[in-house]
Amino acid sequence: MSSAYDHVKKGSLKFKGGDSTPIKKKKKKSSKSKEKMERALREEQSKLKQVYQDVEKTEAERKFEEIKRQRQMERVSKAANKSHKDRVQEFNQKLEQLSEHHDIPKVGPG
Structure with missing residues (x-):
């Protein structure tokens, strides 16, 4: 009994263009090497x-x-004497003093 999938290759996929070298896994650095780096x-x-x-x-x-x-x-x-509330209040006052030219225009319907 022949199946429709008999002609299909089995196994892992291969990249085009030549040799398929296995991917090397990185080795974990030991704590000794970290200590050496810190000392240096x-x-x-x-x-x-x-x-x-x-x-x-x-x-x-x-x-x-x-x-x-x-x-x-x-x-x-x-800067350390001012609380967040004070800074926000100053910022709002500064924005109020600016002209309407600096306002963000409404975009879209409405």
Whole structure:
């Protein structure tokens, strides 16, 4: 008894264009290699810190960085004092002051 499917090839499908090399699975990295990488990163960072500490800065550079740090701290403390409700309220006031030119036009029927 011959079936209508006797001429069909059986097995996995093949890609066109040549050899069908099996796909290699990636090996999982061991925890030892992770520890080695972390240790290497720490050593590299410590070397960079030593290099940066060896470079001496001028008086003007030190003052500039100090003032910059103070201004940043002021900005952070100012932003931390406002609650979300206050920020939303300020944003709404700002939007109310804008002209109708900035309004989003209605699109579609209605």
